[in-house]
Amino acid sequence: MEITFKINGKPAKPDVDPSMPLLWVVRDELNLKGTKFGCGAALCGACTLHIDGEAYRSCSIPVSFAEGKEVTTLEGLSESEDNLHPVQQAWMEENVPQCGYCQPGFMMAAAGLLAKNPNPTDEDIKTGISNICRCGTQPRILKAIKRAAQIQQTVTL
Amino acid sequence: MATEEKKPKKKFSRRKFLQRGAIVFGGTIVATIAAKGPIRRFIAQTAENTDTPILISSLEPTFWFEVMPDNTIQYKSTKLEMGQGVFTGLAMLAAEELEVSLEQIKVVHANTANGVEDSLGTGGSNSTLTLYKPIREVAATMREMLKAQAAKQWSVPVTAIKVENGVMTSGNHKATYYEISTSTKEWKAPETPALKPTSAFKYVGKNVKRVDLKPKVMGKPIFGIDQTLPDMLYAVILQSPYIGGTLKSLNTKEAAKISGVVQVIEDQDLVAVVAKNRYAAEMGLQKLEAVWDIPKKWQQAEFAALTTVGIGTEVRIQSEGSPESILEKSPNEVFKQEYRTPLATHAHMEPNGAVAQVEKDKATVFVGTQASTMFRGNIAKTIDLEAEQVNIETTFAGGSFGRRIDSKQAEKVARIAQIVGKPVHVFNTRQQEFQNAIYRPQTHHVLSAKIGKEGNIEAITHNQATPDQILGVLPANLGYTLLGADFVSAGHGASILYNIEHKSATIWQNKLPVQTGIWRSVGMFPNTFAIESFMNELAHKTGKDPLKMRLGLLSGNEQINQRYKKVLETLAEKSGWNTPKAAGIGRGVAIGNDRKSIAAAVIEVAVVDGKIQVKKVTQVIDAGFAINPEGIRQQVEGATMMGITAALYEGLEVKDGQITATNFHLYPVAMLSDTPEIEVIILEGHDEPYGVGEPPLAPVAPAIAAAVFDLTGKNLRSLPLKLS
Structure with a gap:
């Protein structure tokens, strides 16, 4: 069955089982x-992407849910590699990733959080994002999200 | 110098590269080992006295480096980048001697077909320390080869050529490395060039961001799971959810009916659902009706009891003075405690798997592996090819922590590819990652000490019961037969490093019905938890400050003693050890010496809503010469967070014959909300780099346990630490 939606601004019409998780369709x-596969049960957040601007864990969402909606993945977060989204720019500045596997999900979760709450406190970030990183990049993720908030504000001004 | 040219291996260099003690996968044989029995003693002594085995197959520069048309230099790393930052450190070292900017070095993984192999694999925190000199020598040789060729073309002496950013000049002559590299096919190997002195380094010693930063921030398809090939199919392997379970009967009817399922493979011990997409493969797996023969319905208590001091093969690895007889003489003055660490797993974020293509006379396997040479051999055997016909394309690994040294799963992926005759993509489900893992062994420790009249420790003994971490992957039980116990990995750190006249360490080698293996920091993790917790208890019992007591017991005239002193004194100062604590805060300390790197931590905790919360961590690390302090800081932070997980949350349990954890909801790990303030202080103690990825993990759990005792008066001696 054809499901029609937009992905990173472009139309997509995959012909798939409508119950297939959005994660596998995207990948x-x-x-x-x-967008990464981590747990398959919406527990780790590695598969986080945006649907109509909201962060979702795509491993546990059927592709049919995206029908008529706008899906954004990490590849569509920045305008270009030279004009990075504040979150990706902050990730670069703070030298965040180690293995890097969970980072797309974290960046998408962070972008989702900042869209709703442009100036989050440490507590807001700690309670608002429940993704998992096994390498232990959490201290840098916290710094990078605060930094992204600053960049975002400078850009908006 | 172009890729197409297959140069014969070896040749130009007969020089002797690094000479140091033998380094064995996942651990170092330390000088204190004295195994029982003549064969074991022989092995230990031989290992100790032998130069580093030459495990790098070629020192010819053109196998390591390739000059690209844009005058960048591709470095083919034999080391796996799994997050530890090895690409960055090695790129920095190469850039120094090649006289190019760091941006000009492009690091990729070597495949097993392109020349360089490294049988040492990636692990044991030894990549940088073992390659520190060879990579610079090879890079310098490459530079001199290019310079010699330019000199010949320009008819000038080599000494008249200057190099900057990969551009050579001499008078009016100017050429890039690339231009010169394509100008001839006849290369002469120069004499071993002198290496730059440390003082001339442009990058090494400075803070440098990761060379793989941008692709990781942009989400580039660099991992094994991202690999695609034309006509690729997706498969999932059926694996027993029961410990030791074997297939009794199987009904594949319903699975085969799933739309998209192409084939259900049943080939001896291999059952796999092959489909056009991953979703169909997973649906097919769920529809397989498998009945399992379960040899025993293990329960937690009996499973845990398998690892008990007094059971298994006993191997004494340290023996100084006569501690046992001293302890026996005055049993009433003996202080004795027991400690336990649980079964656990790596739970790295990218599940294990591979993409494989097998044709009649060749095979390619894309896999994030810590041991590509071993993988190649084992896979070749499985699919009846010669090793030379199998190419392992190592990919970036989404974490590993010691997990990716076992080839069994990749062998199965190759078998599936061979059976279906098309490329296949096979990765575990998360449930399989927990129930079909290679596990961090559970351990049991008994420590005893005789306290003298003035509160000094007269004698100390440590007995560690542990399954192995490395013997399982050695061929045909060779490890068990020869070594008796895994003192190399599981027993790593079991010896008492303190200056106590009478001391001993003994390993009791147990076996579990599950495969156990290496986990970041190998034996240092359980042994440091047990020994350092015991030292903290001894300090309390004798009324001593635990940090000062360690200083006293680590003092001496050797260089290592000076390094201990500096680490502990810096730690005391930076952590505010001698200043009053805030209300509701407990403070604890621990130290470890892991393959020459010393790491020590002071940790502050609070109890919030009945739960232990880590508030502040101060870690001091002396990892020898710091090639990239920024990279070291990343590793210390990462090891600290992993240590917090191990201290507070991590552990697997067994019930009714199964590992109970099936996903992260039953295997909690540290989250953003668990992040303390972390301060990392890097000391430099030597002119060579030591390991960094593992050493800072070990002190975390015992320092947290000590801080909890400081705050609550409760001595928690089993991990994970629970207040109730």
Whole structure:
């Protein structure tokens, strides 16, 4: 069955089982590998992407849910590699990733949080994002999200 | 110098590269080992006295480096980048001797077909320390080869050529490395060039961001799971959810009916659902009706009891003075405690798996592996090819922590690819990652000490019961037969490093019905928890300050003693050890010496809503010469967070024959909300780099346990630490 939605601004019409998780459609049908498989049960957040601007864990959402909506993955977060989204710019500045596998999900969760709460406190971040990183980049993620908030404000001004 | 040219291996260099003690996968044989029995003693002594085995297959520069048309230099790393930052440190070292900017070095993983292999693999925090000199020598040789060729073309002496950012000049002559590299096919190997002195380094010693930062921030498809090949199919392997379970019967009818399922493979011990997409493969797996033969329905208590001091093969690895007889003589003055660490797993974020393509006379396997040479051999055997016909394309690994040294799963992926005749993508489900893992062994420790009249420790003994961490992957039980016990990895850190006249360490090698293996910091993790917790209890019992007591017991005239002193004194100062604590805060300390790197931590905790919360961590690390302090800081932070997980949350349990954890809801790990303030202080103690990835993990759990005691008066001696 054809499901129609927009992905990173472009139309997509994958012909798939409507119950297939959005994660696998994005990764393997649309070949966007930035969204990662971690747990398959919405527990780790590695598969976080945006649907109509809200952060979702795509491993546990059927593709049919995206029908008619706008999906954004990490590949579509920045305008270009030279004009990075504040979150990706902050990630670069703070030298955040180690293995890097969970980072797309964290960046998408952070971008989602900042869209709603442009100036989060440490507590807001700690309670607002429940993704998992095993390498232990949490101290840098906290710093990077605060930094992204600053960058975002400078850009908005 | 172009890729197409297959150069014969070896040749130009007969020089002797690094000479140091043998380094064995996942651990170092330390000088204190004295194994029982002549064969074991022979092995320990031989290992100690032998130079580093030459495990790098070629020292020819063109196998390591390739000059690209844009005058960047591709460095083919034999070391796996799994998050530890090894690409960055090695790129820095290469840039120094190649006289190019760091941006000009492009690091990729070497595949097993392109020339350089490194049988040492990646692990044991030894990549930088073992390659520190060889990579610079090879890079310098490459530079001199290019310079010699330019000199020949320009008819000038080599000494008249200057190099900057990969551009050579001499008078009016100017050429890039690339231009010169394509100008001839005849290369002469120069004499071993002198290496730059430390003082001339441009990058090494400075804070440098990761060379893989941008692709990781942009979400580039760099991991094994991201690999795609034309006509690729997706498969999931059926694995027993029961410990030791074997397939009794299988009904594949319903699975085969799932739309998208192409084939259900049943080939001896291998059952896999192959489909057009991952979702169909997973649905098919769920529809397989498997009945399992379960040899024993293990329960937690009996499973835990398998690892008990007094059971298994006993191997004494340290023996100084006569501690046992001293302890026996005055049993009433003996202080004795027991400690336990649980079964656990790596739980890295990218599940294990591989992408494989097998043709009639060749195979390619894309896999994040810490041991590509071993993988190649084992996979070749499985699919009846010669090792040379199998190419392992190592990919970035989404975490590993010691997990990716076992080839069994990749062998199965290759078998599936061979059976279906098309490329296949096979990765575990998260449930399989927990129930079909290679586990961090559970351990049991008994420590006893005789306290003298003035509160001094006269004698100390440590007995560690542990399953192995490395013997399982050695061929045909060789490890068990020869070594008796895994003192190399599981027993790493079991010896008492303190200056106590009478001391001993003994390992009791147990076996579990699950495969146990290496986990970040190997034996240092359980042994440091047990020994350092015991030292903290001894300090309390004798009314001593635990940090000052350690200073006293680590003092001496050797260089190592000076390093201990500096680490502990810096730690006391930076952590505010001698200043009053805030209300509701407990403070604890621990130290470890892991393969020459010394790491020590002071940790402050609070109890919030009945739960232990880590508030502040001060870690001091002396990892020898610091190639990239920024990279070291990242590793210390990461090891600290992993240590917090191990101290407060991590552990697997067994019930009714199964590992009970099936996903992260039953295997909690540290989250953003667990992040303390972390201060990292890097000391430099030597002119060579030591390991960094593992050493800072070990002190975390015992320092937290000590802080909890300081705050609550409760001595928690089992991990994870629970107040109730």
